[in-house]
Amino acid sequence: MGKYDKEYLKIAMPSAAEGIFMILLSSADLIMVGTLGTKSIAAVSIFVQIKMILFCIARSLATAIMVLTARKAGMGKIQEAKDVLRQSFLTVVLFLSAIHVLFFLFIEKILWLAGADAVYLSRAVTYGKIALCGVFVSSISTVLQAALMGVGKTGIVMKVNITGNVMNVVMNGILILGIGPFPSLGVKGAGIAALTGTTVTFLYTAYVLRKGGIFQEKGKWMPERSYLKEFLPVFGGIFLEQGSERVGMVLYSRMAARLGTVPFVVHSICMNVCDIYYNFTQGMGKASTVLASRSGGKKSREDWEGYVKSGNKMSVIFSIVSFLVCFFFRDTILGFYTRDKAVAEMGSVIMIFVAAVSFPEAHAMICAGVLRGSGRTGQVALYSFISITVIRPIFTAFLIYQMKLGVYGAWISLVLDQVIRAVCSSILLKKLLMKLKDSFNIKEE
Numbered sequence: 001m002g003k004y005d006k007e008y009l010k011i012a013m014p015s016a017a018e019g020i021f022m023i024l025l026s027s028a029d030l031i032m033v034g035t036l037g038t039k040s041i042a043a044v045s046i047f048v049q050i051k052m053i054l055f056c057i058a059r060s061l062a063t064a065i066m067v068l069t070a071r072k073a074g075m076g077k078i079q080e081a082k083d084v085l086r087q088s089f090l091t092v093v094l095f096l097s098a099i100h101v102l103f104f105l106f107i108e109k110i111l112w113l114a115g116a117d118a119v120y121l122s123r124a125v126t127y128g129k130i131a132l133c134g135v136f137v138s139s140i141s142t143v144l145q146a147a148l149m150g151v152g153k154t155g156i157v158m159k160v161n162i163t164g165n166v167m168n169v170v171m172n173g174i175l176i177l178g179i180g181p182f183p184s185l186g187v188k189g190a191g192i193a194a195l196t197g198t199t200v201t202f203l204y205t206a207y208v209l210r211k212g213g214i215f216q217e218k219g220k221w222m223p224e225r226s227y228l229k230e231f232l233p234v235f236g237g238i239f240l241e242q243g244s245e246r247v248g249m250v251l252y253s254r255m256a257a258r259l260g261t262v263p264f265v266v267h268s269i270c271m272n273v274c275d276i277y278y279n280f281t282q283g284m285g286k287a288s289t290v291l292a293s294r295s296g297g298k299k300s301r302e303d304w305e306g307y308v309k310s311g312n313k314m315s316v317i318f319s320i321v322s323f324l325v326c327f328f329f330r331d332t333i334l335g336f337y338t339r340d341k342a343v344a345e346m347g348s349v350i351m352i353f354v355a356a357v358s359f360p361e362a363h364a365m366i367c368a369g370v371l372r373g374s375g376r377t378g379q380v381a382l383y384s385f386i387s388i389t390v391i392r393p394i395f396t397a398f399l400i401y402q403m404k405l406g407v408y409g410a411w412i413s414l415v416l417d418q419v420i421r422a423v424c425s426s427i428l429l430k431k432l433l434m435k436l437k438d439s440f441n442i443k444e445e
Contacts, residue, residue, distance in 0.1 A: 016283025069150025074297020130191030168197025237377025292373025
């Protein structure tokens with residue numbers, strides 16, 4: 001194993017392990033909610049897209065902070081790297097507060113627009129109002145952790161997030177199932193547990209940053225014009241990408257939700273399984289972004305190319321493992337979520353799609369991470385918009401309503417979307433590689 005492979009894994013594995021561990025804990029939540037019946041699974045699952053819309057804003061802000069922090073660190077400008085978080089913090093908190101209040105006030109209408117069925121809408125509203133508070137706290141934590149990610153402290157971030165999510169699972173067990181003196185609160189208990197876990201994560205993150213001196217040191221807290229000139233182009237490109245993905249996913253999930261309770265439960269369970277590897281690859285994508293940004297700050301073409309090759313190599317290796325596990329153990333995996341025979345039979349077929357999508361999904365994530373770290377956020381946003389927001393919903397509607405393929409059609413369109421993104425990111429990365437061979441100068445375009 002070469003030096004670039006070792007450095008890549010050093011940055012990527014804590015973040016990837018964190019992602020997979022957190023989604024496994026999330027799966028444990030869904031399994032516990034599953035004991036309450038299919039309506040409760042649907043009520044919690046329909047809120048996922050609402051949560052992800054809000055997270056896309058926080059993650060866009062966080063990724064922009066991470067990119068700029070890594071770039072400043074690569075240049076050796078440590079004080080400026082710390083100022084990136086300070087100048088972002090107050091504005092971000094006010095912005096996120098306003099958005100979350102609006103979602104709280106109109107949660108029932110938003111859930112209905114997301115495709116919630118009247119059968120479980122009241123449960124979804126009960127869960128959603130409490131869970132929204134947890135999403136806000138988690139969003140602030142994500143932004144704070146971005147600075148740690150930018151300087152390669154992925155291990156600390158992993159430790160913090162796992163601690164909070166373990167608390168979430170423990171509280172889920174207590175409040176959903178009614179362990180000991182606590183009553184069984186159903187989906188309401190799931191919402192309270194989520195809020196408890198995210199609060200622990202936030203407090204732990206704030207403690208780590210305070211211990212590192214980020215709040216004690218004198219620095220710039222109000223955004224300056226020079227900072228905004230750097231920050232806004234990076235944030236804008238990432239937000240367009242994340243926003244288009246969320247719009248596309250809401251349209252996609254709405255069509256899946258309208259198929260009926262059983263098909264939607266199958267879709268939700270299989271998406272949860274698919275998200276396990278997706279979250280793992282997100283960790284590798286973050287590593288690619290950090291290392292590409294750092295190499296750009298150092299103006300080292302050799303490092304940049306070395307990390308690109310390492311990332312692509314690792315994506316193939318891990319995708320093979322994911323495919324084999326999801327394909328050969330699909331019935332066993334589904335058995336953890338449900339004992340419903342109809343759900344299990346339909347889900348066994350969908351799990352083949354889950355296995356197959358591992359390869360394009362990982363490759364697209366790695367290449368997109370490099371492109372973001374190399375100042376090509378706008379390019380990633382453009383092909384993401386076309387594929388996720390336009391092609392996937394149209395193709396899903398065609399397969400579901402015209403071809404009458406139901407939930408199978410939804411998953412065929414998902415695979416197509418991931419293949420398109422993998423191809424687009426590969427072409428753009430190859431073009432960037434050729435361009436940087438003439439003059440290695442990383443800047444936002």
